[in-house]
Amino acid sequence: MPLTAPQPRGRRWRIILHGVAVLGLTVLTQLGGLAWLAALAFRRGRLAFLAIFILAYVALWGGAQFAAPVFGRVPLPCSGEVLRTQSRLYCVLLRNFVTPEMADVALDAAQAVAVRFPGTVTLALDGGFPFLDGMPLVPHLSHDDGEKLDFAFYYADTVHGDGAYLPGLTASAIGYFSFLRLGKETCPPVWPTLRWEMRWMEPLHRSIGLEPERTRALIGALAKDPRVGKIFVEPPVAAALGVAGEKIRFQGCRAARHDDHIHVQL
């Protein structure tokens, strides 16, 4: 005879689903799982659950903007003419935090490009979470200490237009995964790999091309900065742009490909 009453099947599923939601939100935003748990503690019906989740997330989000600097992370700007995140989604999801030094590196490089090419806006992608060293920003392997940051390429109207620079635009809606695919594939097929092809996203991309002058200038400005340790660019992209140097490297075949964005670390 069982010692405990069997759990109703619906209740077991609810626990699993809430567990998945907490885990997923934590992986995506670091603090979203806590907001979900807060909503679980106070829930009174589905609408109230959603309202409490949103309120709790907004409160945690606002608190992180003030508390993270105490722990050594600052948010990159979500709006701005010289440097901003590619989309406000990066800010909403708390993925725009870096160390103050990394923030200075980003702003200095963006300003260097804007001085050479007035009107240029440099777009940051994933940086890091507001708290805790060692918690990676999935799917990145290394964005776990605020000292790593991705930049979007600059784009121009090269496909249908006159090749003019397109401020604030990227080929992909999120800045990632619009791969240039220059030259022959450098890596053998290995498993597991983060070298995703993401071909299903291709019909969703804008028909615009790489703006080489500004992209070259950004990589150059980052490479010149003594605070920067490494810059990851796919070798055919580096060759096409004519950038080279000790800091400009290939990330290896197991990591994500870098012919859709630039990775920089201190």
Ligand SMILES: [Zn+2]
């Ligand atoms: Zn990166």
